[in-house]
Every structure is written in C-alpha cells, then in structure tokens.
Amino acid sequence: MEELHLNHLPELPQQKTIREVATALWQQKEVIALWLGGSLVRGTGDVFSDIDFRIAVAPCHLARWEAPLFEQIFEHTSIVGQQFLRFDDDDFLHHLLLSNGELFDFCIQSTERELMPEPRQILGCRSDLFASRLLQNQRASTGMESHPPSPEILSRLLIDFWINTHKHCKVLYRDLDLLCIRRIQHERDLLLRFWYIHSSGRDYSTARQTMHSLTEVVCTVRAKVPHALRILGAPMRDHQELIQVIEMNRKVVAELGRQLAQQYGFEYPSTLEATVLRSWQDFVESPCVFDEKGILRNS
Numbered sequence: 103m104e105e106l107h108l109n110h111l112p113e114l115p116q117q118k119t120i121r122e123v124a125t126a127l128w129q130q131k132e133v134i135a136l137w138l139g140g141s142l143v144r145g146t147g148d149v150f151s152d153i154d155f156r157i158a159v160a161p162c163h164l165a166r167w168e169a170p171l172f173e174q175i176f177e178h179t180s181i182v183g184q185q186f187l188r189f190d191d192d193d194f195l196h197h198l199l200l201s202n203g204e205l206f207d208f209c210i211q212s213t214e215r216e217l218m219p220e221p222r223q224i225l226g227c228r229s230d231l232f233a234s235r236l237l238q239n240q241r242a243s244t245g246m247e248s249h250p251p252s253p254e255i256l257s258r259l260l261i262d263f264w265i266n267t268h269k270h271c272k273v274l275y276r277d278l279d280l281l282c283i284r285r286i287q288h289e290r291d292l293l294l295r296f297w298y299i300h301s302s303g304r305d306y307s308t309a310r311q312t313m314h315s316l317t318e319v320v321c322t323v324r325a326k327v328p329h330a331l332r333i334l335g336a337p338m339r340d341h342q343e344l345i346q347v348i349e350m351n352r353k354v355v356a357e358l359g360r361q362l363a364q365q366y367g368f369e370y371p372s373t374l375e376a377t378v379l380r381s382w383q384d385f386v387e388s389p390c391v392f393d394e395k396g397i398l399r400n401s
Contacts, residue, residue, distance in 0.1 A: 106226045112142050116153050119179065119204055123155060124225050126175045132163045134213050135227040137236060141314070143221045152205040156222070158213045158232065164192060167210040176200065190215075248304035248318075253368040255305070260359045261371050263292060268378045270348050271385045274341070282344050289351045290334050294323060296358045300365075301326035345386060352379070 106128050111117045120138065127133050140154030141147040159167060172181055183199035192212035200206055213232055219239045227233040267289065273281050298319045299305050306319065323330050333354060336347050356375060363370035 104226075104228060108225060110223070111138075112147055114142070114147060114151070115149055116142065116147075116151065116204055119176075119200065119202070119206065120153060120155070120225075122178060123175055123206075126177060127157060128226050131228075132159050133226075134158045134160065134229050135232050135236060136225045137227075138223040138225065139209075139220050140207070143223045152207050154207045154209070156209045156211070158211055158215075161192060161212045161214055164210065164212055168194065170196075172196075172198075179204075248302070248306045251299050251303070251305040251362075251366055253366045256299070256362055256366055257368045257371075259292060259295075260355070260363075261374060263289065263355055263359075264371060264374045264378050267348065267352060268381065271382060274344070275385075279341065279344060282348070283338055286338065286344075286347055286351065289355075293334065293351060293354060293358075294319065294330075296355065296362065297323045297327050297330060300358055300362060349382075 106124055108121055108124060111120055124136060127136055135158045137156050138154060139156055141151045142153065157167075168186070180201045181198050182201050185197040187195040187197060189195065192215045194210055196208040196210075198206040198208060213229070217235055217239060221240050222236060224233065224236050227236065266285065270282060270285065273279070273285065295306070301322050333350060336343070336350060338344050338347055360370050
C-alpha cells in the first residue's frame with residue numbers, strides 16, 4: 103500500500119482537509135501508516151464532526167512528533183488553538199482547532215504499540231505487517247463502556263449524594279452561593295447517571311467522558327425522561343432559585359434512589375435522607391438566616 107487511497111472519503115467538508123494533510127504527511131518517509139477513525143469512519147459523522155486522524159511512526163521518530171512543523175502539514179489553513187494530550191510514552195494527541203472552524207485530532211503512536219479496537223479507514227501504509235494489524239480487530243466502538251449496575255456502588259452514590267447535599271446549608275450560610283452552582287452540577291451529573299441506569303439497566307464509568315462517549319447516555323435519557331432537560335437546566339439566578347433546584351434534585355434522587363434500591367436489592371439510606379431534609383427545613387425556615395423575602399441576611 104505504498105500509494106495513498108483517498109477515493110472513498112466521506113462526502114463532507116472535512117474531506118478537503120483530510121486530502122491536504124494526508125498528501126503532505128505521505129511525503130515524509132518516516133510515516134509508516136496513516137488512517138482515519140471516529141465518526142467519519144463509522145458513518146455517523148456530520149459537518150461538525152472532528153477529524154480523527156492517526157499516524158504511526160517507528161519508536162525512534164516519536165519524539166519529533168511531539169512538536170511537529172504543522173505549517174508543513176496544514177498548507178492552506180492555520181492552527182488557531184492547540185492542546186497536547188499524552189496517553190502513554192508512545193501514544194499522544196494534538197487536539198487542534200483550525201482557522202476554517204474544523205477540529206482536528208492528530209494522534210501519533212508507535213508502530214510497536216498495540217492498536218485500539220475501532221473501525222478505521224486506511225489511507226496509506228508502507229508496511230504489509232502493520233497493514234494486516236490495522237485490518238484486524240476493527241470492532242465497532244460503542245462509545246461509553248457500560249456494565250451491569252453494582253448495588254454496592256449505587257448505595258455508595260446515594261449516601262454520598264445525601265451527605266454532600268447536606269453541605270448546601272453551610273455553603274449558603276457562609277454566603278458562598280456561587281459554590282452551590284458547582285456542587286449542583288455534580289448532582290446533575292449524578293442524576294443523568296441514575297436516569298440512565300434506571301432506563302437502560304446499565305451503568306457507565308465516569309472517567310474520560312466526552313461528547314461521543316456520552317451520546318448514548320443522553321439519547322437514552324432524553325427518550326425515557328422527557329422532563330430531564332427542565333430539571334437539569336433549571337435556572338439558578340438567585341437564592342430562591344438555588345433553593346428550588348436543590349430541593350428538586352433531592353426529590354428526584356429520593357424517588358429514583360428508592361426504585362433502584364428495590365430493583366437491585368440494597369437498603370436505601372432513609373435515615374440519612376430524613377436527617378438531611380429535617381436540617382434543611384430548619385435552615386430555610388430560620389428567621390436568623392433568611393428574611394421575609396427569602397434573602398440571606400448576611401448577603
């Protein structure tokens with residue numbers, strides 16, 4: 103496969119950039135192979151899809167590709183934003199935003215590194231042995247790696263939720279209301295996870311979440327929980343709205359948590375919940391904390 107194969111690229115605007123970059127790279131003999139991955143290969147890409155571009159070089163050439171001469175690779179467009187991500191000593195990524203608005207994931211790996219299973223479109227390869235490796239193990243990527251829910255993990259997540267939501271009293275009392283927004287975002291992430299578990303019977307890892315990996319989660323929840331956006335997108339512009347969101351999240355978790363406890367056979371932390379709710383009620387009803395308009399007195 104000494105020649106480039108650019109005849110079957112996706113019929114999308116990104117094709118122009120792919121052709122330009124592949125042609126420029128193939129002039130460098132140390133590039134053993136280059137190929138496409140991601141949604142453009144899976145057939146699910148659109149005009150906003152990243153270009154997932156991979157190359158393989160011999161281990162002795164890897165260091166140079168940590169800071170390549172991008173102006174020689176992107177001859178008709180420029181890089182306006184760049185991030186460098188290292189996954190291992192022989193596997194790293196340049197995440198690039200181009201001046202034409204395209205996102206370009208330029209992944210470099212050693213020819214000796216094990217290949218991740220994914221659909222791929224080989225654009226060029228100078229090694230028959232490496233080409234055979236590229237053609238093997240092309241299992242379709244499922245995005246988020248899901249697994250059966252663990253009762254122990256679900257129980258711990260519910261306990262963590264009620265302990266952490268109890269701290270809203272302390273945060274609000276100390277006039278750190280902006281911190282509530284950060285804490286509530288964590289609660290919303292947990293709500294999304296609980297809804298997905300309840301809707302699909304599967305759980306997922308929270309490590310390295312991306313738009314791609316969360317697509318299945320979001321689509322599943324959107325189909326099964328039509329009011330999810332209203333809850334996750336509720337405004338938090340003042341103290342009253344913060345309180346409403348905190349109480350709404352607790353109501354949803356209380357209902358979902360009991361259903362999950364019954365479904366997966368663990369004890370719901372009822373005593374913990376009751377203590378948190380009782381303390382909260384005392385807090386919001388205290389005239390020493392809130393005035394008659396519901397405004398924190400120390401604000």
